[in-house]
Amino acid sequence: MIENLNSDSACERCELGAFTIYGPTYSVAMPNIKARRLAIQRVETGKILIPEGSAPEKIYSIRSGWAFRYKEMPGGRRQILSFLIPGDLTLFESLIVSKFSPPYAVKSLTPVVLCTFAVGDMRQIMNATPEQSRELEVAVLGYIANLHRRIADLGRRNAHGRIAQLILELEGRLARRRLVKNHAFEFPLRQEHIADATGLTSAHVNRVLSELRKTQLIDLEPRRLRILDHAGLARVAEEG
Amino acid sequence: MIENLNSDSACERCELGAFTIYGPTYSVAMPNIKARRLAIQRVETGKILIPEGSAPEKIYSIRSGWAFRYKEMPGGRRQILSFLIPGDLTLFESLIVSKFSPPYAVKSLTPVVLCTFAVGDMRQIMNATPEQSRELEVAVLGYIANLHRRIADLGRRNAHGRIAQLILELEGRLARRRLVKNHAFEFPLRQEHIADATGLTSAHVNRVLSELRKTQLIDLEPRRLRILDHAGLARVAEEG
DNA sequence: CGTCTCCTTGAACAGCGTCAATAGCCGTGG
DNA sequence: CCACGGCTATTGACGCTGTTCAAGGAGACG
Numbered sequence: 001m002i003e004n005l006n007s008d009s010a011c012e013r014c015e016l017g018a019f020t021i022y023g024p025t026y027s028v029a030m031p032n033i034k035a036r037r038l039a040i041q042r043v044e045t046g047k048i049l050i051p052e053g054s055a056p057e058k059i060y061s062i063r064s065g066w067a068f069r070y071k072e073m074p075g076g077r078r079q080i081l082s083f084l085i086p087g088d089l090t091l092f093e094s095l096i097v098s099k100f101s102p103p104y105a106v107k108s109l110t111p112v113v114l115c116t117f118a119v120g121d122m123r124q125i126m127n128a129t130p131e132q133s134r135e136l137e138v139a140v141l142g143y144i145a146n147l148h149r150r151i152a153d154l155g156r157r158n159a160h161g162r163i164a165q166l167i168l169e170l171e172g173r174l175a176r177r178r179l180v181k182n183h184a185f186e187f188p189l190r191q192e193h194i195a196d197a198t199g200l201t202s203a204h205v206n207r208v209l210s211e212l213r214k215t216q217l218i219d220l221e222p223r224r225l226r227i228l229d230h231a232g233l234a235r236v237a238e239e240g
Numbered sequence: 241m242i243e244n245l246n247s248d249s250a251c252e253r254c255e256l257g258a259f260t261i262y263g264p265t266y267s268v269a270m271p272n273i274k275a276r277r278l279a280i281q282r283v284e285t286g287k288i289l290i291p292e293g294s295a296p297e298k299i300y301s302i303r304s305g306w307a308f309r310y311k312e313m314p315g316g317r318r319q320i321l322s323f324l325i326p327g328d329l330t331l332f333e334s335l336i337v338s339k340f341s342p343p344y345a346v347k348s349l350t351p352v353v354l355c356t357f358a359v360g361d362m363r364q365i366m367n368a369t370p371e372q373s374r375e376l377e378v379a380v381l382g383y384i385a386n387l388h389r390r391i392a393d394l395g396r397r398n399a400h401g402r403i404a405q406l407i408l409e410l411e412g413r414l415a416r417r418r419l420v421k422n423h424a425f426e427f428p429l430r431q432e433h434i435a436d437a438t439g440l441t442s443a444h445v446n447r448v449l450s451e452l453r454k455t456q457l458i459d460l461e462p463r464r465l466r467i468l469d470h471a472g473l474a475r476v477a478e479e480g
Numbered sequence: 481c482g483t484c485t486c487c488t489t490g491a492a493c494a495g496c497g498t499c500a501a502t503a504g505c506c507g508t509g510g
Numbered sequence: 511c512c513a514c515g516g517c518t519a520t521t522g523a524c525g526c527t528g529t530t531c532a533a534g535g536a537g538a539c540g
Contacts, residue, residue: 079392154394155439199395
């Protein structure tokens, strides 16, 4: 995938940049971003990128691969708070408050490639132009809106509705990054991840997924998902 | 309660100011706040203060009374996202992004008294000093952290845990406003509100509350709650 | 004293969890 | 090439947690 992690040209050839938080100013800001990038590194699956309660001075931009924010809870329980897809920033809260200490941890879900920046540098990038800081604000609000939606899902939707909502949220976010082709996209989540995100058990997730398949709403192979009936899935998401 | 809503001296006599988001600079900022206040008004129970999807130019500071953010969902379902207590700002997201359009509505839970400001004025107040803007940032992060906690509650705790968490969250927030006396505080929520906040039904909330009473963890009379065994309740909140 | 709102309680039920057994996939090593 | 172990998906039986529906009670207020 990444032939040479130290390649100077990585930023120019980054097909994500224009569709991320840098979007509105990427063509202008890119040299600046490139100059401030401290490292580009590969991390394997299942590694903790950010431990809970740490106050990291670095911030990562996910060049490829998936990760997730989660909380460990008593009794071996785990709640996944959100998934991070290519182009996302880890811990973007630290752009608002320095020395931010997250109430959750971040772990890689697949092998990931991370571009590392100093928090202070990334802040300067974000404040470089009014459009850029506006974009950060919008991202913060979008994130908050997603949290609200997830609370409503977990509180008041059944298993079908929650899982359909999750699939549609991921499809929407991936589409904005141009990572959806013909309603199909990379889908590296195990059923256990879906369970931990939706507050269900993997056994029950399995039952729901096979029903969504049987009713021709989705086509799910390992690591890849295709939405066959978008309207039907949206109906399940809304009514479930 | 409020004898004269137009009294000039309201801000000076406001016992909340020092413990709200204005906290760090209240003694200095208060004249400024007072000068910019557009109105002080009373609203009765059950009124929509902010409709979903509106983009209000006014922001309210709750002088007294409670309110809540919520989403209406298909099938008559409702999810309460958070409660607003005296001293809270409605819609503080609009301090980050102007023309903010909330993905939820806000309704009064008791009669409330609101101090009204223009969003732009309130922004200026918040940016008046570094301490003050820092306080806004901390408030935003605290709000986000609460949303994360609620997702974990709804996804991975049983009814006892969710309700205990809710009680403890409210106690903590009220205590910071000096509204807890001897572990007791105003508690205007109906069981239906608790149900809509915790993703349960009011029938089941009733059963859990009577158990919390029977086990001597709380004492709950209409509109007033006392925590009898804080450690015990925290244990239920954590393990449940 | 009647009405309204909210709390309380019971009985039947269902969605989802728990536990466990089986099966498929894949990389590894012999 | 095959055997093996590890991981994930699948499926079934069973039961608990919380829902649904409904009825009754208690306090507030005009």
